[in-house]
Amino acid sequence: MAQSACCLSKLLRLSARNEFEEYLPHKNGRVEGHVVCGPSSCGKTSLLFEYAFSCAENEDYVLFVSPKPLVKLPLFVNGRTQPNSVVLKRINIAYLGNYVELTEYFANAHLDRIKNSSLGKTRHVLIDDFDWYFREKGTWTQDITRFAECFAYIVDAIEFWSKHMQSSLETKCSLLLSETVAGDTMSTDKIGLYKHWVSEFMRIQELGNSLFRIHPFEHGKDRDNLSSDLTVCYEIKGKEIKIREDARVTDQYFNPDSQVGPVDG
Secondary structure, eight states: TTTOOOHHHHHHOOOOOOTGGTOOOOOOSSSEEEEEEEETTTTTHHHHHHHHHHHHOOOEEEEEEEOOSSSSSSEETOOOOOOHHHHHHEEEOOOOOOOOHHHHHTTTHHHHHHTTTTGGGEEEEEEEEEGGGOOTTTTTOOOOHHHHHHHHHHHHHHHHHHHHOEEEEEEEEEEEEEEEEESSOOOHHHHHHHHTTOOEEEEEEEETTEEEEEEEEEETTTTTTTTGGOOOOEEEEETTTEEEEEHHHHHHHHHHTTOOOOOOO
């Protein structure tokens, strides 16, 4: 992986380490999946792209799904430069504009395996703004029936790709979703729906002064008393995302009464 591995890369690696199993949700979902939720303009899309770059640099194939084309390049993490063409060719980007297109795409995913396309080699499925596909127009209310139906097709596609993967039999296709939330975190009811298929959840919280932290949570309750190894802080600065590891920021993880002011360079 790239040395500039992003917050998601670090947290996903930690989730797989045995010493943290007691802190993490029980893996009762059908797929190896994570959901990242956070407010608007917190860098979720850029973090997903950084994770896609890291996976592609590790010679994995990635499917990146978005409801609309990007109007600008994502923010790069820790001084990353534009990935080379070999890396970019391992990332299949699908712009699916509505619920019907998203559902049909995954319902027919197995056909690409027959055509021997790179999609049939997918190792990681990333879907940005997943909640957008199910919102009722002009509201934050989501159509739960459509949500369940679409998710079932996504899981079936992931299981198919895992089954037909030509690498190690222990290798499985993974799923990473981002969701925009109106409040501090996702509702318990929504988490309950997700947990039919996945069981890992991460929350992005705004700290102020363009600082954010991303950390695991379960049933809407933050695990703030855990080691800082399970929490990553980052700063959106200009056209870049910078991971922060200095003591002033780390202190904020464990001392909610402390005030984080501007952090130099």
